[in-house]
Amino acid sequence: MLQIDHLTTADAKVSLDDVSFLFEAGKIYTILGRTGAGKTELLRALMGLNPLTHGSIKLDEKDITEEPIRARNMSLVYQQFINYPHLSVLDNVAFPLRRQGKDKAQAQALASTMLATVGLGEFLQRRPAQLSGGQQQRVALARAMVKQSRILMLDEPLANLDYKLREQLREEFPRLVADNDESIILYTTTEPREAMELGNTMIVMHNGSIIASGAPAELFANPSTKDTASVISDPPISFIPGFVRNRELYFNEGHQAPSEGLLLPEDGPVTIALRPDAIEPDGAFNAKIGLSEFSGSQTIIHLDFDFGRAIMMVEGIETFAAGDDISVSIQSEHIMLFAPDGRNITLRNNQHG
Amino acid sequence: MNKFYHTLKTIFLLGWSIFVVFPFLWALSTSFKDANAITSGATYIPWVDFEPSTQGWTSLFTTGSQGINIVGPFIDSAVVTLIASLVSLILGTLAAYGLSRFEYRLGFVKNSDITFFFISQRIMPPIVLAIPFFLMLKELGALDTIFGLVLVYIALLLPIAVWVMTDFFSGIPKELDEMAMTDGCSPIGAFFRVVLPNSVPGLVVAGMFCLIFGWNDFFFAFTLTFTETQLLPVSIVSLNSSVTPWWSLSAFALISVAPLACVAVIVERYMSRGTMTGAIR
């Protein structure tokens, strides 16, 4: 297991701010955050590429904070396809094994097995420059995995690939890393859906620190802070300022908000969060249609209420003209309330889970 | 309109080519002349205007008071240039790697200042250094020696190596070094195993520039050597006297230039830096 405590860096652009976490063996952690949240910086600090101003890193109880990069038992796959241009694909993957002291024959045998696993058995003698983007990333992945290091880190590895290729590799990814019972896998991404799909455990980062962690479904259902809810949601969640008065919930201009099943806090300002599934056609609220977008077999409608903007998702393909009026209902079971300091203060009468 | 420009271009290029190539052709033709060929005015084409003779060429390889020795100066030039270039290349490449990968700070002095310091040495007029170098070599007892000249040439060629290689290394992504280190190399190991093999074009260009500038130098060779050590550029000039053997001189000049011409051809092929683009999409 990997224990990190109070990691702090002082980089020019994005710094880590007192990051602590315990990573357990055999698990895949997806690290989700916006650009500039600190995901790459975290991986680089663990690898030793970025210096720490404060904090410690312990791998299996051993403090490796001061260890040189080559002694850290970690591998890294970059977002930009990094392979050694002067070596063949086979030698690329054999490279770390040779540095470990294995002789050429042994290293090449292990490398070619790994390359077969990632589907590149036919390309052993090619140079990386002769391969497509997806293939180059597979070489990088094979080289990272062949070392069987304790920690395998992937920094947005699919970000530079086409949408469909990304979808395909994402599908394959669990199979590719399946033989890693003892390893800890860290995978960073900016795409919420990718993070939720790939990880046993999801870690949410924002402004250089970890703001949430847990099972993806749990984090989605109950984000602990407003920032977490904002980063996790795709399509985006809508935040509307509101307040509680006399045990009733209101949207900012005084429009009554539905609050069935919600245990409201004391009188005062709150932020009301509406997930796309919170709004359904036909109801008591009037809105103007800002835009309707097609998304697979669903239509996403941007609504402009008197009190703010929100997004509605309906099944099926419906054409809505921008500027039209529409009346909708808002389901309180998909509303969340956040305190002014960002904490999730949603409490329901029939709390489950 | 296009036709006009096209003709203009062709005329200009043709003219310029003739202007550039003519001296060599003239020297070539002159090198096959002897005294008879020039007595009645200038002559140009062998066999048509005059009878060619190999006197110019053979005289270069005969020693003694009648002969002009080219072999000695050629070897001296080669030794000095090669040693100085090699040392400059090695030290310069290492310095360039440091400058491109690490951050140095001494008070207000940063990497860019250090690089500029190197480059500025080539901006300085050489004559400024003539007397200081003379005095230094005199103290060292190294005047008129190969050793002394090599020292001075290293000082002159090192900035070129640093200049070319710093620029080249900045085109090799740092992530490649990092990857090598995560794969088990020490920083020096990363340099030798990964960065250097991918730097061959840069090394060739830097090396060739060092050779060219070293071989061509007249000023310092002239100031710091006299009899024991003679370099080619100085030797040529010393052939000038009241009775100048033009044919030998021409042959001498052509032989001096020949190695550089080969070097230039090689440099041209390596000038493109296409090899690095495959590593990063």
Add this chain to the structure above:
Amino acid sequence: MAKIVLENLGHSYSANPNGEYDYALKPVNLTWQDGKTYALLGPSGCGKTTMLNIISGLVSPSHGRLLFDGQDVTNIPTSERNIAQVFQFPVIYSTKTVRQNLAFPLECRRVAPARIRQRVAEVASLLDLGYALDMPARKLSADQKQLISLGRGLVREDVSAILLDEPLTVIDPQMKFMLRRKLREINRQTGVTMILVTHDQSEAMSFADEIVVMKDGLLQQSGTPEELFSRPQNDFVGYFIGSPPMNMINLEARQGVLATDALSLTHQAPTESSNLLYQMGIRPEHISLVDDTVANIGVGIIKKIEHLGVDGIVTLELAANVIIKAKTRKHTQMTVGTAMGINVRHNDALLYRDGVLAL
């Protein structure tokens, strides 16, 4: 404003093309109406960027003609085509303020200063960047910088079309959403035709009135998002549009019908026997999952459930080892290993013969 017509437009980078493979873009015929939004969608190397470059004038096509409002612009240089282009990475003048960036194209064209001020103010308010006009452009976020790039195209009053070459690549997912809305609003308010090049099908689907799907330089299908989604003309479009891709189930000819052991859905078999591959294509969104005791056309065991937020993807194994994926909002109530009943409307199960939609 321009109606854009591609007449037998094709391009080969080699001087003497003698086979399909020599063409980066095989000849196409397309008509694009004025004022709408279009998307050129396809994987890397499909020819979409070549097509965009032909429209903008950076590449002169080796075959065919390009017409703007009936006028042949095939050989007219880029600067005279009234095209604005937004690139993958924001292109802004980093030493200037936002105002100066927006004003630059007009200054180059010697527009009167008063008119420049007015135009810049109009465009800035359209982009919601009015408050940032006097800020240095380099201090803005990536999506704001892309809006500036777009704004530089919009300030010019003679712009007939805006070409966007994968403009949302560097933008975060949540911002992409907002930016797409903004682009659509701008299109509606200004009536300027917008053509977007992308490899991201969700982007194309949400942005465009009409999508052109391409592969290997060849046009696969052109139509509205709905058409491409509900009736993909071939298996590539079925795969490329929609996430997850369309499920393709192999069919066998049995006693006059095409059937599979996996589902009890059949299609009329062809009269003449052939060795062509027949498949049934069903979109994950068109599959409804019910309890296995309720009437259904097939039963599958849940192999994997992926929670993706509001909805989720369920992978099921049907009879005969057929694996399909279904999209549902009820994924939180399902567990791996249980059997579920499948229901699909007959209209949603499309027949493909050798990869092409059979009517």
